[in-house]
Amino acid sequence: MSVTHQVDVQQLIDSGRFSRYQFLIAFLCFVIIAIDGFDTAIIGFIAPSLRTEWHLLPQQLAPLLSAGLVGLAFGSFLAGPLGDRIGRKTILVLSVLFFGIWSLASAYTDSLFTLTLFRFLTGLGLGGAMPNAITLTSEYSPQRSKSTVVTIMFCGFTLGSGLGGALAAHMIPAYGWRSMLLLGGYVPVACAVLFYFLLPESVRFLVLRRPGSRQIEATLRHIAPQAKLAGAGFFIPEPPAAVRRSPVAQLFATPLAFGTLALWAAFFMSLLIVYLLTNWLPTLFKEAGFPIAKAALVSAMYQVGGTVGAIVLGRLMDRFNPYRVLAVAYLSAIAFIAIISFNYTDLVILNLAVAGVGFCVSGSQIGANALAAAFYPTSNRVTGVSWALGVGRCGAILGSMMGGALLGAGLGFSTIILLLAIPALLASIAIFAMFKRYPRPATDAASATGGGAASMPVSH
Structure with a gap:
């Protein structure tokens, strides 16, 4: 089908109300960040019991406590370029699955060195999930409420950390410190499957990287069912030349x-x-x-x-x-x-x-x-x-x-x-x-990059 008109994807998102579908996306990212916060904080909750059971000195715990943070840093550096090349959803789901698997592995180790290594690997996944969740939420939020939606979504991290403390107070005395790692593994692994089916890929990413994808129109229909999308070509107000650069x-x-x-x-x-x-x-x-x-x-x-x-x-x-x-x-x-x-x-x-x-x-x-x-x-x-x-x-x-x-x-x-x-x-x-x-407020950096609207038609 030939293209009959052009649709600015961001303008479509900005002009409508915050739909149930957008709320679902923000909520799922909130859950991801909450799980991220829970798994990040786990090591601090289990450290006292671990020290007692394995007869560790405080200085022996230091590498273990910092391994996750180091992994978070490396995970952040790795996940960004991958999310921009492969897709926000793909890297997000894989990151959640990755840190869930290594949290499970951590529960079955009896070696401080192995546990430290597994915490580093867990951190890689945790570091990859966070920026992709922030980006996906931002790209589905109207400009008028973008910061509010992203900041509320990110409050899931504090909720997850706090929930970890409350659960640790009951679970560790009853089931031991390994139970926290098991919970921090099974929940993200199960949720990764759920996220794969419920989360959409960013429409902005699809327009820029996969302009022929049928997912663009299907996703936008969930957000704006009354919009005239049949026969439309889709674009975002950014120069397409940026796709060819690292x-x-x-x-x-x-x-x-x-x-x-x-x-x-x-x-x-x-x-x-x-x-x-x-x-x-x-x-x-x-x-x-x-x-x-x-x-x-x-x-x-x-x-x-x-x-x-x-x-x-x-x-x-x-x-x-x-x-x-x-x-x-x-x-x-x-x-x-x-x-x-x-x-x-x-x-x-x-x-x-x-x-x-x-x-x-x-x-x-x-x-x-x-x-x-x-x-x-x-x-x-x-x-x-x-x-x-x-x-x-x-x-x-x-x-x-x-x-x-x-x-x-x-x-x-x-x-x-x-x-x-x-x-x-x-x-x-x-x-x-x-x-x-940059005296003008940050608005998706279309102004920051100096690019005007770039038409990126999608054929039907």
Whole structure:
């Protein structure tokens, strides 16, 4: 059938209401991120029981605890180019299946070296799932609510981590630490099959890479059943020449290169703070003289603040310039950091300040995921998101190690907390620099790449 008219796929998604089908896609990605969060956090929950059963010293646990983070970083770097070449759905499903299989394998090992290796391999899958889930959600969300949908979807990570803690409290005493790894293996393996049948491939990806695919019209009919799609050709407002270039090379091409480096700086600094506080906040409060129960309660406020911050900042990013929103949020974190450092004896103020740091830093990091997904064009969107996350994971590894190093150096609670103002300031500067370089809000980076609408007809 000959092409009778052209349909802009992104305009079609933007102009309609958020359909049940789009909600299903976002929900399935939410579930994937929740499973990702559960499997990422497992090792921390089983570590005390593992140490007791295998008679391990604390320093012997360190490689095991960091192996997953290293795997996450490598997985992010590998998954991006694959997602942009092969497809978001394909790599997403394979990543979930991959980390589920290695979690199952971890449950049956009796060797610390083998368990460490398997945690690294699990991390590879975890690192591959996250950026593809972010990208798929972003590409099916209307521009007017893109940041909100992506940030709410990513809150699944916190839910999965928290659920892991609740289940660990009941399962480990009753069934042993291996039961957590088994649960973290069987659930993703089973869900990978479900995701294969329920998740669609990104229509933007299909238009760019497989313009003759019948899936394009079939998927768009689920989103906009009233649209006139019969005999249509489909296009996205991006230059098709980008398909012939390496997704990695595009990261450093003009004018994306500046934004790439700025995003990397923000992700690195942000995740350094997030993981230092997540891993060391209870210990820091205990060193400052707080009872363990109160230290744990205050630390939980950080996660609460991060979840609320993600939702609020996501909404603000959709209403105002997203660069300004994130730059101000990171800058505001400095005030809360100072309050914690200088006034940590007042429990009420401390709880509010810790929640404020979570709101501004952890919430901004989730918002930065949405910003990265909007900044890069379809041809290298997964690569852009995943490589930013990969660089961020390097910051996470450094943050995890810094807590112990700073405590070992004899620095006090106030000094260690106050030092976090430096990476928060640098993250704010990086995002503000993007605002100065790209004054227009990130809108799928069609403007960032300098390309106009490219007609990519589909024959019927």
